[in-house]
Amino acid sequence: MARFRIGTFNVENLFERPRAMAGPLTGGNAILAAHARVNALIAEEQYGPDVRAEILQHLETLGLLRSDSAALAVLRQVRGRLVRRTGSQAAGTARTEVVATGRGDWVGWVDLVKDRVDELAMAHTARVVADVDADVLAVVEAESRVALKHFTDAGVVTRAGRPVYPHVMVIDGNDDRGIDVGLLTTRPYRIGTVRSHVDDRDSRGRLVFGRDCPEYVVELPGGGTLTVLVNHFKSKGYGTQAESDATRRRQATRTAAIYAALRARGEENVVVVGDLNDTPSSTPLRPLLERTDLRDVSQHPAFRGDGRPGTYGNGTASQKIDYVLLSPALFDRTVGGSVFRMGVWGGTKGTLFPHYDTMTSAAHAASDHAALYADVDLV
Structure with missing residues (x-):
């Protein structure tokens, strides 16, 4: 034998390891859910009004509404642009909008920050x-x-x-x-x-x-x-x-x-x-x-x-x-x-x-x- x-x-x-997976104090579950969902959405061929609104919702959860870099996630816009940010938060004029009309308009993705x-x-x-x-x-x-x-x-x-x-x-x-x-x-x-x-x-x-x-x-x-x-x-x-x-x-x-x-x-x-x-x-x-x-x-x-x-x-x-x-x-x-x-x-x-x-x-x-x-x- x-x-x-x-x-x-x-x-x-x-x-x-992704920082968002480090423990409950990071708020990681919401971050992981938003990360998975936004990457699925940006893979769509066309970004209709509902898709654009949901993309912005998840970017906000990830801390990426006003910047490509946040504590737990990074928006990588390699070629073309997914979003355009204008105005100022201090002045109350901040605005972020999805400018890509679909996957073919830009190259990029959302990454999780790792430690x-x-x-x-x-x-x-x-x-x-x-x-x-x-x-x-x-x-x-x-x-x-x-x-x-x-x-x-x-x-x-x-x-x-x-x-x-x-x-x-x-x-x-x-x-x-x-x-x-x-x-x-x-x-x-x-x-x-x-x-x-x-x-x-x-x-x-x-x-x-x-x-x-x-x-x-x-x-x-x-x-x-x-x-x-x-x-x-x-x-x-x-x-x-x-x-x-x-x-x-x-x-x-x-x-x-x-x-x-x-x-x-x-x-x-x-x-x-x-x-x-x-x-x-x-x-x-x-x-x-x-x-x-x-x-x-x-x-x-x-x-x-x-x-x-x-x-x-x-x-x-x-x-x-x-x-x-x-x-x-x-x-x-x-x-x-x-x-x-x-x-x-x-x-x-x-x-x-x-x-x-x-x-x-x-x-x-x-x-x-x-x-x-x-x-x-x-x-």
């Missing part, structure tokens, strides 16, 4: 990756493949200084905030083929995945393959509950269909991993959790829990949002698994559960997410 460990970890960025991740937080993120010691590790919210490779090559190495994870893959998804999903594998577990679902659309023509649902086919040392679907479903953080629930349901439905197609082709070793941003009993996740034969590693008798069912924040039941979902062949051969919280700051004072002794404040936490993993024996 060959035992391997597969895990998932939402690192919440490695080097840089460098705390140095200790980076070190603790690397330490979590090293201590979890997975052979195959899904990474959620990485800036890019280059960033992830630089990070692991420098921070997760053997005693001889060699990278523990020579195989690194991240595909740019549909989210322009630099929070993509990827995969790390150790030397014997080579990433073979990769298939993206970045362009998958629903029956109404809407993109399904906010990031992507890539299929990574990993070649196992003893022969055979493991197919890993890495996901990061829609957050509850902004937008209405009905909208975010509907988006996660579409994502769960499509992921379930991708999984079913793999199984129909005879693929037995399939795992769906990542941050699904909802609880096991939630309606949006039912297509994936109740209408497939996937099994959650945390429900396996060999899983070693710590009394806290959640994977995010303080680990309450309502914070169970990260998953390692195994096909029957993998679940039947599972011999262990656990949740790893040493990089999480638990509670206001960090006293809810053990963490690294070098973490002396919440700013030093590796992530708000615990890592989660399964140990599997394959013949």
